[in-house]
Amino acid sequence: MLEMIHYLRDHLSQKITIQDMADAVSICRSRCCSIFSQYLHTSPIVYLNELRLVHSTELLSKDYSIVSISKMCGFSRPSYFNTQFKKRYHMTPLEYRHSS
16 A cells, blocks of 8 residues: 555656556556555545645645646646646635635
8 A cells, every 4th residue: 555655656747547556566456446445445546636636735835837736746737637626625726826
């Protein structure tokens, strides 16, 4: 479990699939999913998105553009980043930046 979490943290800015995580720790894809479900009560992708969003809040305190932060956190499109951020924090990244 810890190895998978470290893998995710080390590769946040990259496109990561469940298969990538499983391969990184030499287990099958279904075992990867069941481990996440058993210990974290969520899916690997939901957990990955949460890590990315938390990381984005740290970057929002710096002088990076929202588009740059989106890319640094592994979101393929800034619009998807904005949507996910708003779902999680109930405000846009820009509103979050101004509120901090």
